[in-house]
Amino acid sequence: MTLAEIRDLLKCQVLxxxxxxxxxxxxxxxxxxxxxxxxxxxxxxxxxITGLTNIQSIRTADIAGVSAVLYCRGKRPDKSVIEFARxxxxxxxxxxxFMFDICGILYSKGLKGVS
Amino acid sequence: xxxxxxxxxxxxQGRNFDKAGEVSSEIKVILKDLGIDAACLxxxxxxxxxxxxxxxxxxxxxxxxxxxxxxxxxxxxxxxGPGIPDIELAMQEGYSTASDEMREMGFGFGxxxxxxxxxxxxxxxxxxxxxxxxxxxxxxxxxxx
Numbered sequence: 001m002t003l004a005e006i007r008d009l010l011k012c013q014v015l016x017x018x019x020x021x022x023x024x025x026x027x028x029x030x031x032x033x034x035x036x037x038x039x040x041x042x043x044x045x046x047x048x049i050t051g052l053t054n055i056q057s058i059r060t061a062d063i064a065g066v067s068a069v070l071y072c073r074g075k076r077p078d079k080s081v082i083e084f085a086r087x088x089x090x091x092x093x094x095x096x097x098f099m100f101d102i103c104g105i106l107y108s109k110g111l112k113g114v115s
Numbered sequence: 116x117x118x119x120x121x122x123x124x125x126x127x128q129g130r131n132f133d134k135a136g137e138v139s140s141e142i143k144v145i146l147k148d149l150g151i152d153a154a155c156l157x158x159x160x161x162x163x164x165x166x167x168x169x170x171x172x173x174x175x176x177x178x179x180x181x182x183x184x185x186x187x188x189x190x191x192x193x194x195x196g197p198g199i200p201d202i203e204l205a206m207q208e209g210y211s212t213a214s215d216e217m218r219e220m221g222f223g224f225g226x227x228x229x230x231x232x233x234x235x236x237x238x239x240x241x242x243x244x245x246x247x248x249x250x251x252x253x254x255x256x257x258x259x260x
Contacts, residue, residue, distance in 0.1 A: 034221060036224055037226060039161050039226075040233070052220075054220060054221070056168075056221050059135075059140065063136070
């Protein structure tokens, strides 16, 4: 599934990286508010779902090598965080949906976790 | 450590959460520019980032030293922090002494040290209470391609 399809499916707003969404293919998802969990289990190229919107979420995404970040529950990062993601070329999306619902929808569409 | 090709020391400012991770990002850029294999690079930066976060969370200051040889990448992370009284306990996944502030940053869930150990081919942790902690990690080049 492309990130553009995920954007439509989850009614996301794109905060940065719109131009890359159609070409980014996502098959795995890592979801956590714990950054060490993301670092421990992400194998690279996943979609990262988190409710943590500070600068460390993007740093973690960059270090773990995930393809994109999706913030849940309508939580929005500061402008500086979005700018940092733009510099690192990591697309950032936000949806009003809760993490459990997001994961359920993506799982039902065939996406897998990292375990 | 034979054939040392590069050695660089980076200062880490303790308690500064805004800057936390900058050194690891810089190390990633340096190693990427050198054409280090992606899997190896990933291991190095995860170890560096977790170690850097620990310095920021617990210590007043510290240093990250990156040493590249013809066969491996070494990270030495030293801090002037409170030290770890029981290293065996601290190494257990899930054990944490983190504050609420640290957890709000998404860290301090008791996985940092085990993450570092898991991603390193050699890992050593030394600590003296009241003085500080030193982490040494070696990641072999080409071992995880």
